[in-house]
Amino acid sequence: MSRLKEIGVKVEDGEAAPAEWGNALPILHEVGHGLRQLRETGEPTVIDLHALPFGPGDEGRLFDLLGRGEVEAQIQALGPTRIWETGFPGVWLVDHRNTEDERLALHIEISSVPEILRSQREDIDDAIVRLEACIADPAGTS
Amino acid sequence: MAARKTLGESLREHGVSRRGFLKFCAATASMMALPPSMGPVIAAALEKARRPSVIWLSFQECTGCTESLTRSHSPTVEDLIFDVISLDYHHTLQAAAGHQAEAAREQAMKDNHGEYLLIVDGSLPGPNSNPGFSTIAGISNYAMLQEAVAGAKAVVAVGTCSAFGGLPAAAPNPTGAVSVMDIVKDKPVINVPGCPPVPMVITGVLAQYLVFGKLPDLDEYHRPLAFFGQSIHDRCYRRPFYDKGLFAESFDDEGARKGWCLYRLGCKGPSTYNACATMRWNSGTSWPVESGHPCLGCSEPKFWDAGGFYEPLSAPLGTPGNTLLAAGAAGVVIGGVAATLAKHRAATAVAERQPVTVEELEQKL
Ligand code: SF4
Numbered sequence: 001m002s003r004l005k006e007i008g009v010k011v012e013d014g015e016a017a018p019a020e021w022g023n024a025l026p027i028l029h030e031v032g033h034g035l036r037q038l039r040e041t042g043e044p045t046v047i048d049l050h051a052l053p054f055g056p057g058d059e060g061r062l063f064d065l066l067g068r069g070e071v072e073a074q075i076q077a078l079g080p081t082r083i084w085e086t087g088f089p090g091v092w093l094v095d096h097r098n099t100e101d102e103r104l105a106l107h108i109e110i111s112s113v114p115e116i117l118r119s120q121r122e123d124i125d126d127a128i129v130r131l132e133a134c135i136a137d138p139a140g141t142s
Numbered sequence: 143m144a145a146r147k148t149l150g151e152s153l154r155e156h157g158v159s160r161r162g163f164l165k166f167c168a169a170t171a172s173m174m175a176l177p178p179s180m181g182p183v184i185a186a187a188l189e190k191a192r193r194p195s196v197i198w199l200s201f202q203e204c205t206g207c208t209e210s211l212t213r214s215h216s217p218t219v220e221d222l223i224f225d226v227i228s229l230d231y232h233h234t235l236q237a238a239a240g241h242q243a244e245a246a247r248e249q250a251m252k253d254n255h256g257e258y259l260l261i262v263d264g265s266l267p268g269p270n271s272n273p274g275f276s277t278i279a280g281i282s283n284y285a286m287l288q289e290a291v292a293g294a295k296a297v298v299a300v301g302t303c304s305a306f307g308g309l310p311a312a313a314p315n316p317t318g319a320v321s322v323m324d325i326v327k328d329k330p331v332i333n334v335p336g337c338p339p340v341p342m343v344i345t346g347v348l349a350q351y352l353v354f355g356k357l358p359d360l361d362e363y364h365r366p367l368a369f370f371g372q373s374i375h376d377r378c379y380r381r382p383f384y385d386k387g388l389f390a391e392s393f394d395d396e397g398a399r400k401g402w403c404l405y406r407l408g409c410k411g412p413s414t415y416n417a418c419a420t421m422r423w424n425s426g427t428s429w430p431v432e433s434g435h436p437c438l439g440c441s442e443p444k445f446w447d448a449g450g451f452y453e454p455l456s457a458p459l460g461t462p463g464n465t466l467l468a469a470g471a472a473g474v475v476i477g478g479v480a481a482t483l484a485k486h487r488a489a490t491a492v493a494e495r496q497p498v499t500v501e502e503l504e505q506k507l
Binding site: 021051078104105115116120121122 | 164168169419432
């Protein structure tokens with residue numbers, strides 16, 4: 001048991017800022033590059049945050065730096081997808097979750113509106129068919 | 143055989159909208175370690191992809207690899223089994239047991255001859271070993287593998303045991319365990335090592351096959367470059383500390399608390415190729431180095447015999463290790479003589495596919 005006592009115990013201050021690994025700032029440079037490209041050519045950029053070697057705290061730090069903007073949206077398709085415009089217009093965070101609310105993918109999307117928010121042509125085709133059926137039989141009896 | 147549904151059809155039938163499908167594709171791109179710009183390509187390919195038949199054989203293994211697969215959250219194992227692939231035989235996950243299970247395997251092999259994907263977890267006793275060390279339904283692993291490989295399009299060796307021999311093949315290798323790659327020479331072999339492999343890497347390799355309809359680019363150990371192309375060390379968030387020479391010297395010192403590099407505690411990150419540092423474990427929660435433990439190097443060949451897990455990489459092996467190795471070598475020689483005697487019997491059993499007898503099972507090498 002004596003060896004157990006040799007292990008120093010240090011009580012962390014709960015209020016202390018989380019450790020930072022310096023991986024958030026370089027992303028901002030990439031975001032800036034994407035934003036200029038959007039302005040000049042209209043070409044959107046998607047950055048997959050999943051593929052980056054973030055340490056604990058890096059993601060929170062990046063979210064803090066980007067901040068929250070005017071728009072928030074939620075999609076329900078195969079689980080929730082939460083989308084918000086950051087404090088920098090044109091820069092969006094897209095957080096795809098599965099039905100258990102576990103993260104599938106986390107993207108920064110730099111565009112005027114994230115692609116997944118638009119109504120998709122296939123779904124519009126389907127909507128026309130269903131709408132016509134609804135007009136033909138509003139009570140849905142058949 | 144009825145034409146298999148495409149993935150697009152199958153998802154639409156389940157009432158999944160196009161948005162849902164695009165999300166599925168975004169998650170798939172992320173899982174396959176592809177840039178998000180590949181999303182539309184993946185969408186176009188997945189729309190048309192047909193579920194491939196998959197036969198999964200488990201040999202000398204601990205079921206950890208299957209456990210890992212069931213922890214995949216994108217796609218979940220249910221999505222994978224019902225929508226993405228047609229899992230026609232997996233003796234742990236399937237409902238059927240005994241003769242019915244084996245009949246399902248034989249039927250799937252017949253129906254999809256030349257087309258199915260064969261997945262193997264676990265190593266197997268080599269052709270010169272006593273086949274009684276590991277059998278399924280009285281058939282030796284070696285015979286079952288040979289039979290299943292004959293009609294397979296490709297073989298995916300999941301887990302370090304199957305890819306490189308793993309724990310069963312660790313010195314002194316009492317069962318004469320070999321890897322799939324040691325046996326299969328005439329079909330493509332894809333190794334997905336790890337003890338166990340990252341769940342999303344298993345599903346990612348399957349998804350990649352589904353999307354592109356071809357086998358991925360591989361490294362010299364037959365590992366898909368998309369997941370095993372970079373070392374743990376190159377993607378490690380503690381790397382800046384390594385570069386500055388700041389190392390934890392014990393698990394409870396100041397350096398450990400500050401999250402410094404774990405190299406001196408035995409981290410095998412610099413010589414290990416795997417996706418843990420970016421894909422992480424437990425639905426992306428964390429990974430060994432993030433939780434303060436050095437990388438064991440579990441996706442590399444012979445990692446069990448590569449010295450102590452807590453010995454720094456370049457440290458010479460101590461005497462105890464050398465003694466053990468010598469003892470192991472003697473064991474191999476003695477085992478080798480007995481194995482030669484068993485060889486003829488094993489070869490006959492394979493040729494006639496005789497069930498392994500009780501005498502063989504009880505025979506001690
Ligand atoms: S903890 Fe391991 S993988 Fe990370 S920098 Fe240090 S030696 Fe490399």
